[in-house]
Amino acid sequence: MKIKGKLLLTLFLITWVVFAITLLINHGHSYIGKSYFKSDSFLSTKETFIEQLGHYVLEPFNAEKAKENITVTQTEIEEHRNYYGTLADQVENIRAQYSDRIDQAKLDNDKELETLLVKERDAKIADINENFSNDDHVEEKIRKQKELLIEKYAAQQERNRKDFLNEFSYFSYNFTNIETGKVFESGEQITSGLFKETYGNQQSYLTVDSTTYIEPYDLVEGDDFNLYESFRYDGEVSQFEGVISIPKSMLSATNFKDDYQTFKFSKMVFYIIWATGILAAVLLFTVAKPSFQEFTTSNKLKESFLKLPIDVRILTVIIMLLSSFLLLDILGNMISNVYYFGIYNVFPYVFELLTYFVLMMIMISGTIFGAVWTFETLQLWDSYNSEHVKKEIKGAMLYRLADGMQDLFLNRKIGTQSVAILMVAFLAGIGLVGAFMSNELAIIYTILLFFIGLPASIIFLRRMGYLNRIMRQTQEMADGRLTADIRVKGKGPLANHATNLNQLREGVKKSMTEQAKSERLKTELITNVSHDLRTPLTSIITYTDLLKNPNITEEERKHYIEVLDKKSARLKTLIEDLFEVSKMASGNIELTKQRVDLTQLLQQAIGEHEEAFRNANLELRITMPDEPLYAYVDGQKWWRVIDNIVLNAMKYSLDGSRVYVTLNRKGNEAEFIVKNIANYELGENVEELTERFKRADASRHTDGSGLGLAIAQSIVDLHGGRLKIDVDGDLFKVIVSVQLDY
Structure with a gap:
């Protein structure tokens, strides 16, 4: 298919306008009138910095205050007391732990070790008894454990604070607690730079809540703790005024420097595309104004396309349209990161962009031509074209598929089994992909393969083999070889079909026998009729000739006439009977x-x-x-x-x-x-x-x-x-x- 220069220009302009509009819809809200510091990526970074600044710097965890505010509830006392079971259970457990060691010390005659072990055992039993009799004793234990947890948590917070200050060193901040007047500042204080945001001074204050929950699970691994319930530290809720900023000199130290440059470059590219898109739209409706006739010109590609069923044509147009959207999305994402990728591999990146754009232009052009040709063929504006539309619909793949499915379910059992086998095959394909992606899915797939997939395959192959046997013997029947019955296997539809074919074979054999018999009887009928009619007729002719002889006697003449009368009556009876039986055979009586x-x-x-x-x-x-x-x-x-x-x-x-x-x-x-x-x-x-x-x-x-x-x-x-x-x-x-x- 050769495309003229003007039509090619039209298709290019249409593609570029669609490209520009799609980019405007998908990316305009992220770039038009916005800087990088309003982007979702940076806002997420800023929020993380503010949250951790408040947690580690402005209102850090106060271990001493947390210790002062420790509370122990009766529920915690009961849980600690019964953590290892009842009093009897715990005492018995301690005795069991020391029994073997004390016995061994006795056998070794080690009095000193024996005394130490007994003393240690009795101390632990006394402590357990004290746990069950004295709440203050248990409370003191819990308090000490919580103090230890607070110290561990404070040490962890200090490590996190150092990591935070190191990670966000490019941020400068200056905040004042509006209640205490305490000042927190860091870094170079600037009036302008890459980024600056103010809190207070007619803006909302920065509110920091230092309340936190201490989770023992994160702190006591490997330690002998029986306190695993989190407890709350009620910190201060404070408000701050101040500013955070990023100096230009710190851009190279940030973790978003590439994103920042990419955003600026991509924004410039998007603006160029949108401007050229407006220019392309103007040219499209002036210089290269398309006409409907340009898209409907006959050619070999059009003839080949129109030979496809109507639904395949429509599906092809839809697929090309969806492919166009996919390519548009890929190009939009590539342009969003054009600086990040293109700065390192300029020529490969540009070549990839051009390749995707050419493919997109082909898909959009195909969509336009396919839609126009299909619409032109249907001629929906012509009210006298209903027969043509009906013909197109009857030739559709889905129509033929529906017709085939209807035939498939003439025997519901065959239809159901066929659909079941197709579903097993389809799910087996999906399962195979999943098996390569996950070991757990591979195990499940293997089990299903052996217990469902393989049995279904064996049943299918056996049925196909049986069907081939039936088809071969049916061909033999068609060729006139009616010697052997088709073996009937099982009770399924194929077995019923084989039974019906055997009955048909018997019917054909009987019909052939009857036909041979009918031919034989027909031959005999002609022979017998000829004989029975010829016998009296011959006698009539013979005796008539004899009567013509003038020399016969009167007695002979009388005898000849009697014979003629008898043979004539015989001939009449034969003819009447023949007519009567013919009428009866034809039903005309x-x-x-x-x-x-x-x-x-x-x-x-x-x-x-x-x-x-x-x-x-x-x-x-x-x-x-x-x-x-x-x-x-x-x-x-x-x-x-x-x-x-x-x-x-x-x-x-x-x-x-x-x-x-x-x-x-x-x-x-x-x-x-x-x-x-x-x-x-x-x-x-x-x-x-x-x-x-x-x-x-x-x-x-x-x-x-x-x-x-x-x-x-x-x-x-x-x-x-x-x-x-x-x-x-x-x-x-x-x-x-x-x-x-x-």
Whole structure:
């Protein structure tokens, strides 16, 4: 992206104005109209000096007065008395301390040592008894301990006073106690210098309170003290008038000389920056006045930027803006210390300043261009641009993330586990940083790593491995290899997915088997239909040709006509059955249901075929209930079911055998059963007998159409019933069940 000279000048001026304004906001209150001696750093130094001056010089600790003011309370007496336990405890303890030593002296026959030890023991026991019987005795002990503490505290204060006078030797002071008139002065007294501050003389007096608390803990280390409660020394509260000052000659002796020079130099630099910032603002709105078009010119960088999702663009602008603020803060702090650092390393320091400024200019320029380009793309001023805005929002990273999170939580368990693993990984990263920073955190991190981090990692890796196995076997399924089941491990979502895939695999295998079966049956259907239609049609054509012969006899003509009539009726029946089963298969049939007595319907159907069974040399055995069985069915269609099944038994039963027809109640259903011995060997695929043009007589020598059971199956299905075929050797059984209507 090439930037023209005027646009580059505009960006520089914008950066400089922002730079100057930021420095004014952040540092103006510390420099404008102020000297170093109004800065927080010096004020802290001055307050420390005043506090210690009062404590060590103006109203120092008075040990003798503190001793005179010692008080001992009854509470202190009781605490001292019982410090080592009760009277009995203390006496027993003393005896125990001396017992071994006295016994050893006796063994050594050292009478002198034995006498001294017994005398020392008895003195201590007498002192303990005195402690518990005489308050004055205890009070005197406490008083002596407090006097010793006061002496130690006074010695410490003297050491601190010398350190103070040495550290703040560059300060001069002159104070007068307004009550006693006592004068305290030190150093060169001046009327002007680096710094001067007056107390009194129409200003507030310097008030010093010498009251203090003596802390035994700070003074008795290594000593035999049993007094550990702090006690108060009530000192004087005095007021002073006077002045403190720092002569110019003492600047080199101060501990703030570098800070002082840095402040003066930095103040000058800030004033220059603020003045040039005003000049840059004037130039920005006159010579280099920017136009909106200058920032919207198309270029490769703009095209690349606009390819980013809208939220990534906005985030990029925000990051560049925050980076600009960070760089502005760094530059402000560097300029605040420009003298302190730059005086020793001028060129590296200037180079670092320029580097940060160039980076800041790049960040501010990027912020401006990114904001303008994003705003221009959204065209918020165009009310007809809503579709474009919607498209931008749908392409946003957060939108896609939300969409992905929604998909992630379609299975709540997977979503929860995924978020938990991400949190563990994130916290593990933070914990690793903490472990490098602290030994205590390293121990805690190690424990959490072994008991949470590693188990979570192992679980995650195992799940990923299992997922890879599932994906590989899914690919094999997609490639048509349906040989092996996917192993189901555990009870989690992946295990459920594996179970579902196994069920899908079984469904695919079954579907493929059904498809192969359907293709085979379709081929057989075409073959059988062709055969069954061609057979009577061939006979019709043949006998029609024979009738054309004028030399045939009348008896022959009559015979040919009978054959033609029979074959035509056969062909008509085939075509009608074929149309009917097609209508039923397509659902294009109407049922006229009514309450029908199935017992009476079976009697009528059987009555029409009893003579035909006798002629076929078959014995018909019928079993029916005495009571009527009512069902809500289409009577005509249900009669067709009974008729087809009974005729099927008559056509395919073994000569001289029995046919059993049964109707009974089974629960809330009526059950119609027909059993017979087949005159042909039955195959294994019993279910296929209900397919169209499918017959047990594979040679098709019988006179059936092959549609009887298929029609019966379709009618039963339309009534919500069930038709089942059982074969046991040559025993053929058809069972039809339908719901009763009470």
